[in-house]
Amino acid sequence: EPEVTQTPSHQVTQMGQEVILRCVPISNHLYFYWYRQILGQKVEFLVSFYNNEISEKSEIFDDQFSVERPDGSNFTLKIRSTKLEDSAMYFCASSEGLGSTNYGYTFGSGTRLTVV
């Protein structure tokens, strides 16, 4: 079963520092996403990415956030200057196009980000 892989599983960072969260989506998927889940809350959409550009972003995804697909396999989320309220679980996900037989979203195991 193909997987979405995220690294690291847990990251602790000082407030104001930059962090990069990494993801390897499923190889034949076309669409890539980042979601966030603050502890005890629901999962929130951050951004979607297709054809090497952002296709949609939420109001959470402000100038402190950026995404990149630096090579053919990795998909990264950068937080430029972390705040305490950025502490959350960050999920990467990927999907095929709507025409695929088993259309759906596959999630990685998440990166737990703790800002201190």
Added chain:
Amino acid sequence: AQTVTQSQPEMSVQEAETVTLSCTYDTSESDYYLFWYKQPPSRQMILVIRQEAYKQQNATENRFSVNFQKAAKSFSLKISDSQLGDAAMYFCAYGSGETSGSRLTFGEGTQLTVNP
């Protein structure tokens, strides 16, 4: 914008019994997908079951089945023969069937406890 509502923050069930988790949604789209995800304490997001809105037949996956009522915009999950390993947070989610790569919208989640 689409919304997803799970009105049961917590549910409990005895092992081997059946439990139903509720989900309602709101959308103006006619083509869409609905999902149930399971999130155990590890916080990984695991797909449980998927329903295409154009299909009248309710989806089933082993002990898991849904009751999809399109007119009522209701999408409940039934777990039969509940097992201790079913204990988790369950999220209902909506995905557009009209635009590839669109965001998933999640409900608030239902915490399921399975009692031995």
